Amino acid sequence: MIHPNELIIDNFAGGGGASTGIEQALGRPVDIAINHDPLAIDMHKLNHPETTHYCESVWDVDPVAVCKGRPVGFAWFSPDCKHFSKAKGNKPVDKNIRGLAWVALRWAALVPVRVIMMENVEEFTSWGPLIEVSPGVFKPDPDRKGETFEAFVKTLTTGLEKDNPAWPEIKESLGDDFPYEKLVQGLGYQLDYRVLKACDYGAPTTRERCFLVARNDGEEIRWPEKTHGPKGSRYIPYRTAADIIDWSIPTRSIFDRKKPLAEKTLIRIAKGLEKYVFCDDPFIAPNGCVAMIERQFGRSSGADIDLPLATVTAGGGGKSALVTSHMIKFRGSNIGNPTDEPVRTISSGGLHIGEVRAFLIKYYGTSSATPLTDSLGAVTTKDRFGLVTVKGQQYQIVDIGMRMLEPHELFAAQGFPSDYSFSHDSSGKKLTKENQVARCGNAVCPPLAKALVEANVRPELQEIAA
Template identity: 55%
Template structure:
């Protein structure tokens, strides 16, 4: 068994290893990866033509595949080149509590199995999966409803199979506001490595404004949405009527808004 390296060094061989963005949407994850590595993502995959068009617009140097992730052969698209990072953001709607009591689609909930296909076929050195925190409750679905007593069993089996392929796995729930983004929403992140190197998580840079860490100067205060909004852009009030908005701004608006929105 190889000993873990503790020596500092580059996380990727930028000239020999590929970066693949599965379930690529408009390109947000690819943008983050590009900022971190200093180079474009090599491959982006999504079945939706609008998503691929937006991704092409934002990332013109990436090779795009408009197809189901299941229709892509990792060996073929990588052409024998090693994969340094494979990113996965499977559809989260059928895990999220925001879906309420609506039926769950077990096929969409099972999209994360594609990770094992990539791990088995091209063995990416690093695999990162991002999803809602409820992803950890992944289990069987019967008649459109998750089986409560079996919650999390599929997730654990999925991790066991990934580990059996030689990956060391860690996962956490992180909040973007702790890293300088103006949102308190939590997200689930899983990192798996097969290169005998340690998994290193980012240290928070921001914190709750009244916390001791912020008051002592160890962390910066959370950013607010007000900081990133361009207030010079005219915006109709949620309380204005359709007629008032048309008169003030010359645009059509949906009014009245739904009660839940208000």
């Protein structure tokens, strides 16, 4: 529990994902949130109005001055992870961003902090020294992976030897006026870390992150029991992309566009169709999602997908209609995933997750189907592209639609509550999609933060649930 006089601090607070989970777990607002980005702080203020906000660099905030003599019961840190992420590839890194994690030492050494949690990508544990490959250009030293992370752990726990090669980086980050003798002695925390998936705790995304927990109050570190899992397991079924998709939003046909889709996009769509639609059990969109069928075949009516297919009709021609759906992701060689699985990891770098819908009608064998070996770019809506067998009935694709997921769907995929404010700033000005998605992709998934805090700060909730 948080003691009456203790503070709760959210460093690198962003738009408020961690704060949301913390508040859900503790039933009280975060006391202080810190972030350098005005747009992020503005979103945080909208959703966490009782919190005191500092819109400045975490290095410019003095923990002693901020706490005003009060101890910190719980501090959360989510330092920028892009210079550890595997998505960074072999690109040069910014050593200043890569060293942001040292700010946790600053807090732990300067003010009493009882419980610390840190979130980062799983590659965080490979944190090691950098080598200068050209003037001002740095890359991780492949022969010294994990060396700096090990030093980081030692400073928080048993102490760092005086000849450790990490000292120059530590001192460059923490400056001259710092009680380094405390790091030599060790700050005395119990510490553990694990990689956890958000979907295992109720968020409909596979986002995977490394979480570090440190505490110095003598209590054990607890890891939350997973609550969700695959269908048929002893857990609650995973929440899926289908749970967060706004089916009222129509997709746009991939054909006859003023600006044709890129070849790589068409290849992704073709591979996704082959894997997720031309299969034994394609995902059928829920009742009512037939906007493009209406455009082509007049008024249509839908029915529950568990009912006989003959009850699903389109237009007056008596042709049964279905809409399949699968997800597409524009990252590397990724082709996406089924709609009845959690959404793949959402990042801050733009709109990169979409939905593909294939529109089908009952196939009676009166027209020829386009061979699947033909180029997808040559297919038109007048052709009969592909045959799909659903529950023993053959269907043919008459159109293919695609759209990118909207910000409100992405926030839902991260596990934010439905009433979370993110589309407008505090003055009422609408934010661009890019700005909305940036706050979303950078966010901690609230359900996972909630589970971690409940396990370690309110363990009685876990015991009651068990």
